[in-house]
Amino acid sequence: DIQMTQSPSSLSASVGDRVTITCQASQDITKFLNWYQQKPGKAPNLLIYDASNLETGVPSRFSASGSGTDFTFTISRVQPEDIATYYCQQYDGLPRTFGQGTKLEIK
Amino acid sequence: QVQLAQSGAEVKKPGASVKVSCKASGYTFTSYDINWVRQAAGQGLEWMGWMNPNSDTAGYTGYAQKFQGRVTMTRNTSISTAYMELSSLRYEDTAVYYCARGHYSSYWFDTWGQGTLVTVSS
Numbered sequence: 458d459i460q461m462t463q464s465p466s467s468l469s470a471s472v473g474d475r476v477t478i479t480c481q482a483s484q485d486i487t488k489f490l491n492w493y494q495q496k497p498g499k500a501p502n503l504l505i506y507d508a509s510n511l512e513t514g515v516p517s518r519f520s521a522s523g524s525g526t527d528f529t530f531t532i533s534r535v536q537p538e539d540i541a542t543y544y545c546q547q548y549d550g551l552p553r554t555f556g557q558g559t560k561l562e563i564k
Numbered sequence: 565q566v567q568l569a570q571s572g573a574e575v576k577k578p579g580a581s582v583k584v585s586c587k588a589s590g591y592t593f594t595s596y597d598i599n600w601v602r603q604a605a606g607q608g609l610e611w612m613g614w615m616n617p618n619s620d621t622a623g624y625t626g627y628a629q630k631f632q633g634r635v636t637m638t639r640n641t642s643i644s645t646a647y648m649e650l651s652s653l654r655y656e657d658t659a660v661y662y663c664a665r666g667h668y669s670s671y672w673f674d675t676w677g678q679g680t681l682v683t684v685s686s
Contacts, residue, residue, distance in 0.1 A: 500676035
């Protein structure tokens with residue numbers, strides 16, 4: 458199985474801050490990576506697909522990049538509604554696997 | 565709009581089976597895979613497998629090895645509903661189970677059900 462490692466596991470930011478989350482794959486997955494947001498008590502929501510493509514309707518403050526084994530996810534100016542846990546997910550191989558998640562809190 | 569509506573919470577005893585349903589609306593059910601992902605309390609997301617509801621493929625499925633032999637994914641195309649049955653339940657199967665629509669060959673999951681809590685308790 459392809460292992461996905463996210464860091465940090467949690468972070469605290471002020472409104473308006475720029476935050477970055479990293480995701481590292483255990484092998485080369487080219488660009489086959491997605492990012493999800495999960496708010497407390499809710500189902501996950503797709504934000505980014507194919508490493509850098511913004512899903513329709515997702516605010517432009519969310520962005521992502523990377524290829525190979527190293528990927529980054531950025532929120533340019535954090536908003537209060539961004540409180541959530543963020544997950545990366547690879548689709549280069551089976552089973553599909555997720556990172557362990559990064560919990561974002563607002564200071 | 566595209567929606568997936570799941571069945572309600574279940575409480576089962578160890579060794580029993582549970583069957584969770586996922587009713588699709590707002591799109592052509594047979595055109596997209598249905599995936600199942602579970603999440604134990606306070607834990608991350610775990611992919612269980614997928615099913616292609618297309619009748620031409622007789623509901624082709626692919627399961628994570630961890631669940632092989634215990635999970636069965638089926639569908640009823642006449643009512644646009646997918647099912648996930650998990651057998652030989654253990655305490656550690658207690659989790660929220662989500663269905664999710666797979667885009668292309670389940671590369672990413674663009675629509676999720678609301679989740680179904682399955683509790684395994686004696």
